[in-house]
Amino acid sequence: MPANSLASVYGLIDDCARRQILGSDIDIEIVAIDETNTRVRVDRIIRDMRANNNFGFVGLVGVQSNQYPRSLHIAKPLREAGIPVIIGGFHVSGMLAMFDRVGPDLRAALDIGITLFAGEAEGRIDEVVRDAAKGALNPIYNYINDLPALEDAVIPFLPGNSVRKTIGNVTTFDAGRGCPFQCSFCTIINVQGRKSRRRSPDDVELILRKNYEQGIDRFFITDDNFARNKDWEAIFDRIIKLREHDGMDVRFLIQVDTLCHKIPNFVAKAKRAGVTRIFIGLENINPDNLLAAKKRQNKITEYRNMLLAWKAVGIWTYAGYILGFPNDTPESARRDIEIIKKEMPLDVLEFFFLTPLPGSEDHKVLSEKGAVLDPDLNKYDLEHALTPHANMSKAEWEKLYRDAWAIYYTPSHIETILRRAQAYDINIWRLAQIILWFAQSLTIEKVHPLQGGFVRLKNRHERRPELRIEPVWKFYPRLTWEIVVKHVRVAAAAWRIFGIYRRVAASAHIAYTDQAMTPVSDDETQRLELFTHNESAREAVDRARRIKMLIESSAAQPTA
Ligand code: B12
């Protein structure tokens, strides 16, 4: 995925260049490098900057917590060469949002003269660029308590050649920021706030048109909860117009919450607006766990309604599932995944460790309690066990994480997912490709699918400073062997998964249905394990029934 953070900052500085904010005699030149697909040649940056007397700065953009150590590693030689460096993104913003003091991680940056930027750059970038030009950057720019409106903000943009280094015709943009809910593991609400700030439909159209002109027509709208973007309908209406009247075949992946199907017209308009996939933070099916994480909006009694509503219009679903909530045990989590497979019409499921990400309430509470927290920020990527768990040892938790992928993506369940999708008229060829990626990334590449790619770039000289540079005779044979083995394994997995695809596609004429696809019925709360697997599930059903009765009886009361 091309990074929207990079596109946002690029767009803002490009706008400074167009407005000639340093005067008509000074050109502003920008180079965007995305380290997920391009090697950052620090030596060349130093050479180019030196040729311009170090006039300018290097911005490390959208730096997440797990990328923060790497950002310091990149910054160090630049600072030694006298080049101004600014770090922005969720780690700096999250830490300064939650703590009044500057912790040792941020101090390490300040100590070598790096500037930190917290908050959002819309409306603030001119000041930064001018200060950099004067050679007078502040140590910290802190706008975390002063979030900008987005209605007329400069739009995110990346040149086509930069976008094409990732999936190809896909890019990302944010139509809005902020989410009203209060999940305790969430960083977004503390960094981007709980109020919906959004771009105007005109700006969304501009983003789509600018990208479309470059041949980019698939988009991931990065709003963490597009269903709570207060202008979702006006934005969808505009996109519907572009698709239905102007013939622009644009398509979208959006992120929504588990109550989105209750918003009148939301699902139907999403379909017309070209949404082909949705991502849902399902997180867990144990109501006690959801309550412990303050994820009160996730109601297990609505899960099937919501998924079936999307399926009815042929939209496929990705869901995130978190392992390691307080009530999870290795056995309960395994059982819960089996229940999901049997009873919920979900396509792609991805697993995460419950992680106290810097910027979240969980991180703040644990830090202030002096709880054990892994000090290595590299591991804050949702793929590591970082705190002790009451019901599992670290090794058990790690094994559960690895097993979860294998339990969900068995050959027989892959076949079920494809059969269900085919029955809902979903493109199962694309779905099979995505399943290959999600089912195999952790096994083969040892990273979460969102961090994996097709070919891994490795350079012998670029290692964490604490690791020794390997000799040529060891590095290259090992890299070659690694590439060969990985691609043989990918080919074998592809053979198996596309074999299943072929079998399913060949039986397209045979009607298929199963428990997960069965429409929601009144008695299912007594029958399905989703609602009966533990006491808290039964209580959730009871609560939902009481609320429904109350609503029905108040609707039946005559009004004065
Ligand atoms: C889209 C997205 C992705 C995309 C693209 C990445 C991107 N940054 O665009 C992909 C799929 C690649 C991705 C992957 C991951 N992500 Co992500 N992602 C997001 C998401 C949903 C939107 C990002 C975005 O567009 N934000 C809007 C931009 C404009 O905000 P911003 O990044 O803060 O940038 C603004 C300011 O910070 C500032 N700024 C930033 N940099 C700079 C630099 C300078 C010089 C200046 C002046 C200003 C400045 O100005 C920008 C414009 O206002 C965020 C959640 C969120 N709401 O932000 C999570 C989020 C950033 N991701 C997160 C995580 C954990 C991950 C993964 C580790 C998950 C995983 N295991 O797969 C991976 C890591 C990838 C990696 N290579 O290491 C966390 C990070 C939390 C943290 N404390 O670090 C977030 C916050 C979500 C969460 N769960 O809390 N992600």
Ligand code: SF4
């Ligand atoms: S619904 Fe998602 S974005 Fe909103 S508070 Fe919860 S985790 Fe954060």
